[in-house]
Amino acid sequence: MNAIEVESLTKRFGKLTAVDAVSFTVPDGEVFGLLGPNGAGKTTLIRMLTTLTPPSGGAARVAGHDVVREPDAVRHSLGVIPQALTSDPELTAMENMLIHAKLFGVPGGERERLSRELLESVGLENFSDALVRTYSGGMRRRLEIARGLVHSPRILFLDEPTTGLDPVSRANVWEMIRKLQARTRLTILLTTHYMDEADKLCERIAIVDHGKLVALDTPARLKDSVPGTNIVEAEFEDAPANWMEELRGLPQVAEVTQRDILAHMASHDGPQTVAALMELARQRGVKVKTVTVQNTTLDDVFLHYTGRQLRDATRSGGPGFDISHLYK
Amino acid sequence: MKLYRIMAIIERDMRKFFRSPTLMVSSMVFPLMQLVVLGYAFGGKIQGVKVALVDEDRSSEARKVRELFAGIESGPKTFRTVEYGSVGDAVMDLRAGFVRAVVHIPADYSMRVYQKNRPRIAFVIDNTDNFMSSALQERVAQAVAQLNAPDVEPRLKRQIDLQVVEVYPYIEYVKYLLSGSITMSIFVVAMIGGGIVFIDDKARGLHEGYLVTPIHKTELVLGLSFAGALKGLMAGTVLAIIGGLIAGIPRIWDPVRLLYLLVVLAVASLAMLSFMFLVMVRVDDPLVPRAIFGVLNTLLFFPSGAIYPVEGFPWWLRWISAIDPFTYAVHALKNLLLKNTGFEGIYLDVLVLLGFSLIQISACIALFKRQL
Ligand SMILES: Nc1ncnc2c1ncn2[C@@H]1O[C@H](COP(=O)(O)OP(=O)(O)OP(=O)(O)O)[C@@H](O)[C@H]1O
Ligand SMILES: [Mg+2]
Numbered sequence: 001m002n003a004i005e006v007e008s009l010t011k012r013f014g015k016l017t018a019v020d021a022v023s024f025t026v027p028d029g030e031v032f033g034l035l036g037p038n039g040a041g042k043t044t045l046i047r048m049l050t051t052l053t054p055p056s057g058g059a060a061r062v063a064g065h066d067v068v069r070e071p072d073a074v075r076h077s078l079g080v081i082p083q084a085l086t087s088d089p090e091l092t093a094m095e096n097m098l099i100h101a102k103l104f105g106v107p108g109g110e111r112e113r114l115s116r117e118l119l120e121s122v123g124l125e126n127f128s129d130a131l132v133r134t135y136s137g138g139m140r141r142r143l144e145i146a147r148g149l150v151h152s153p154r155i156l157f158l159d160e161p162t163t164g165l166d167p168v169s170r171a172n173v174w175e176m177i178r179k180l181q182a183r184t185r186l187t188i189l190l191t192t193h194y195m196d197e198a199d200k201l202c203e204r205i206a207i208v209d210h211g212k213l214v215a216l217d218t219p220a221r222l223k224d225s226v227p228g229t230n231i232v233e234a235e236f237e238d239a240p241a242n243w244m245e246e247l248r249g250l251p252q253v254a255e256v257t258q259r260d261i262l263a264h265m266a267s268h269d270g271p272q273t274v275a276a277l278m279e280l281a282r283q284r285g286v287k288v289k290t291v292t293v294q295n296t297t298l299d300d301v302f303l304h305y306t307g308r309q310l311r312d313a314t315r316s317g318g319p320g321f322d323i324s325h326l327y328k
Numbered sequence: 329m330k331l332y333r334i335m336a337i338i339e340r341d342m343r344k345f346f347r348s349p350t351l352m353v354s355s356m357v358f359p360l361m362q363l364v365v366l367g368y369a370f371g372g373k374i375q376g377v378k379v380a381l382v383d384e385d386r387s388s389e390a391r392k393v394r395e396l397f398a399g400i401e402s403g404p405k406t407f408r409t410v411e412y413g414s415v416g417d418a419v420m421d422l423r424a425g426f427v428r429a430v431v432h433i434p435a436d437y438s439m440r441v442y443q444k445n446r447p448r449i450a451f452v453i454d455n456t457d458n459f460m461s462s463a464l465q466e467r468v469a470q471a472v473a474q475l476n477a478p479d480v481e482p483r484l485k486r487q488i489d490l491q492v493v494e495v496y497p498y499i500e501y502v503k504y505l506l507s508g509s510i511t512m513s514i515f516v517v518a519m520i521g522g523g524i525v526f527i528d529d530k531a532r533g534l535h536e537g538y539l540v541t542p543i544h545k546t547e548l549v550l551g552l553s554f555a556g557a558l559k560g561l562m563a564g565t566v567l568a569i570i571g572g573l574i575a576g577i578p579r580i581w582d583p584v585r586l587l588y589l590l591v592v593l594a595v596a597s598l599a600m601l602s603f604m605f606l607v608m609v610r611v612d613d614p615l616v617p618r619a620i621f622g623v624l625n626t627l628l629f630f631p632s633g634a635i636y637p638v639e640g641f642p643w644w645l646r647w648i649s650a651i652d653p654f655t656y657a658v659h660a661l662k663n664l665l666l667k668n669t670g671f672e673g674i675y676l677d678v679l680v681l682l683g684f685s686l687i688q689i690s691a692c693i694a695l696f697k698r699q700l
Contacts, residue, residue: 050540052700075542086537090344102336103541131347147537 003187033202079153104151227254230270337551367502387438507661508634560597596657602688
């Protein structure tokens, strides 16, 4: 069965189309990633799927229920960890957990036990009676995750679960999600703008940009869809005018593009290409300032499908720079 | 609708309330301070006003007048007189604010008394301060009435006496004000606990955490309203007891009255909170409740009859007073605290407040946005 079915779902805010006719399905038990820069429409999409925002068009079924016609049934089967921190700072972690459990009608005998177990699994067992106000950002994020699980949901929505966390905490959260998923076969939909995160956690990834779904596949196949298996990037001095043409003639090179000062070469065999490159440069009297060889990453996939690098898209701001909606 | 979800919302609110003493303290301090300061500032008798006396007659008749004034000076002490040589000087000082009134006994006063030719005493008064001038005028009029009293009582009295029977012991202003202060404490709780905290939680994104649960908006509105009403009830009860002790309400611990008080405070809290909630239900900006705090305070407190009787209001203010939940709370509390009436003194107010609550809560539910 499919946990999530999305059918040309659209959301417009005035003139802006935040989510533009997006369609995909997520089968039961899959970890599905939405990858996109700021303002791509990830949060808006999650809010529509979790009944927090009405769609402007299209349809979506979550856990077998229509999000517009049967919002109640949808809410019962979901765990949602929103992008903003929503636990109550004036309550303790335990109180936050218990009240959330009560709102979901978790039976009295189990509330306490479940909450304790979950707080332990996110490593907060020693802070369960501390006010959330005293938590660090990472602790709070982990509490949000524990709280979203207190009613044993069938489907978990995680909106940027590791944004703002240090590398250790990020690794902890990944570990936690993996364990949880292995144990319960929970369906998870998570959003992120970290390539490595999507790569490590997700079975399938949908790349979204400007509200549109531009690619959807497993991380491996997405990488395969990009020409070459390695990326060679190099910076030159005194390059002749037809230098790019010459680079294209190198062995194993599938594609050459100029990115800022770097020549960006997709290659089927990085080391061989580099060796040939050095030789060519020596012959032509071109100085090689830097050269790097990497495996193809989702970064390159993103670049390939959107024409922009993810880190640039994120940095440049654009429509995604307005964060006022997070405070609504 | 599920009771356990309403209870969860109430529990959350109450835990937050007991955790942060700010709300509790501020809901007590402001009304108590108001009670003590306003209560004693307004309630006192006027005393020690400087009055100029110009006696151009200086006869034995004039001395009778002066003796009466001296009596007031040493008795009720409403004013003390200062002798002036001429009316001109006295009036000049009145205009300059050194004296508040001038009593002028003209040179022909005693002659007119003997001739029974309408003797006159002039009383020039600074009427910029209503309270003081009417207090002075009343005293002087009493004195003059004594001068007019015949030396020998006539055998057949034709004058009509008004016999005033005071049903209750004298009420000091601080007692009169107490009901308003109790209601004010409920207002502060509703304003801070119902308005400011509600919108701050919304702005901080905390609501999103509850909106993703299966809670219905009816449950959310009821939970928040009842939690707020409970807080108001607590604040109101504490204020009624502390304020009652300060103001010296007799037999404050009378259990039957306490029971009625609880009933009135509970419905007043519910009405006040749901009123505030209705005002704030669509507001997102945390500045709004802070900005309209003063407006609401003035619009609800002063027309309620808490500090001045409604009967003295112009028609438009009476209308405000009629739709102001404060009015009914103050009326019922006055009945209980000043007259210790039983249930018959409060049931109409209780019904009106319940009606208000019902309408306001229904409107809140209709207007509440379940989505972001
Ligand atoms: N309530 C709203 N009103 C108007 N515009 C909105 C609203 N919510 C979101 N938007 C706009 O819709 C677009 C998508 O926003 P969304 O929050 O879904 O992006 P996102 O992919 O989650 O970004 P981020 O990675 O920064 O969280 C943005 O341009 C945003 O400004
Ligand atoms: Mg987002």
